[in-house]
Amino acid sequence: MKTxxxxxxFAATVLSASVLAGCxxxxxxxxxxxxxxxxxxxxxxxxxxxxxxDDLLAQIKSKGKIVFAMxxxxxxxxxxxxxxxxxxxxxxxxxxxxxxLGVEAEFVEGEWDGLFTGLDGGRYDAIINGVxxxxxxxxxxxxTTPYAYIKTALVVTKDNTEIKTFEDLAxxxxxxxxxxxxxxxxxxxxxxxxxxxxxxxxxxxMTSGRVDATLNAEVxxxxxxxxxxxxxxxxVALTDEASEVSIPLRKGAETESLRAExxxxxxxxxxxxxxxxxxxxxxxxxxxxx
Numbered sequence: 001m002k003t004x005x006x007x008x009x010f011a012a013t014v015l016s017a018s019v020l021a022g023c024x025x026x027x028x029x030x031x032x033x034x035x036x037x038x039x040x041x042x043x044x045x046x047x048x049x050x051x052x053x054d055d056l057l058a059q060i061k062s063k064g065k066i067v068f069a070m071x072x073x074x075x076x077x078x079x080x081x082x083x084x085x086x087x088x089x090x091x092x093x094x095x096x097x098x099x100x101l102g103v104e105a106e107f108v109e110g111e112w113d114g115l116f117t118g119l120d121g122g123r124y125d126a127i128i129n130g131v132x133x134x135x136x137x138x139x140x141x142x143x144t145t146p147y148a149y150i151k152t153a154l155v156v157t158k159d160n161t162e163i164k165t166f167e168d169l170a171x172x173x174x175x176x177x178x179x180x181x182x183x184x185x186x187x188x189x190x191x192x193x194x195x196x197x198x199x200x201x202x203x204x205x206m207t208s209g210r211v212d213a214t215l216n217a218e219v220x221x222x223x224x225x226x227x228x229x230x231x232x233x234x235x236v237a238l239t240d241e242a243s244e245v246s247i248p249l250r251k252g253a254e255t256e257s258l259r260a261e262x263x264x265x266x267x268x269x270x271x272x273x274x275x276x277x278x279x280x281x282x283x284x285x286x287x288x289x290x
Contacts (some may be wrong), residue, residue, distance in 0.1 A: 069127045129150070132245055147269070154236050156206070174191045177195065
């Protein structure tokens, strides 16, 4: 009897341990499944909240700002007023675009030839700096709808009688920003181009006799003459066709939605008279219409 009792106690203990082990096992499995489901849901939620790496517009809205590159010293497009504030046609157009996107506008200033390098490297979302659309640039960048139209002016000193047309640039020296459409056009007509950074520098080089002529946007020269009415310069020729000024973006699927949105905004700014008003404010005429 004693032996049977001990055996019964032992059996009951083993059975109890087995039941407890089974419960523990079931509890562990349930917890594992719940954790997996919770992790999956969390990952999906995070993925929904994270902007797609290949959608620049989504990234801009996520960080709350759009970064524009510009020179900041090319009146009346982008420049600093007497109080040191960054102003200009492009500055206000960029601000208007940012407002409609629902984000802040951050303007980063730099030399002309560095603007595109920064865009290529992803440091800027776009360039807004009176950039003209050319076939060469279209091969590398996507452009928005044009928001301005300008003619290129050929400028010499008032006492220069040798240069009257673009064809007269052959064998002459000009000064312009490296990689600008003005430098390219002067080179096409056979001029030797000296590289400078600003409009003021190129005019100084010409009036000091270091170069024979310079090219730039017609409206930029008018603005310069308004500020320097006694300047020893004159416009002797203009291109026949007006160039289209647009906002270049990196080419590819990454910028498609951003470009479409900016196109829509430019159309709205044109329709409601904003572009015309800004154009009159900074250029004294409406260059926003073709």
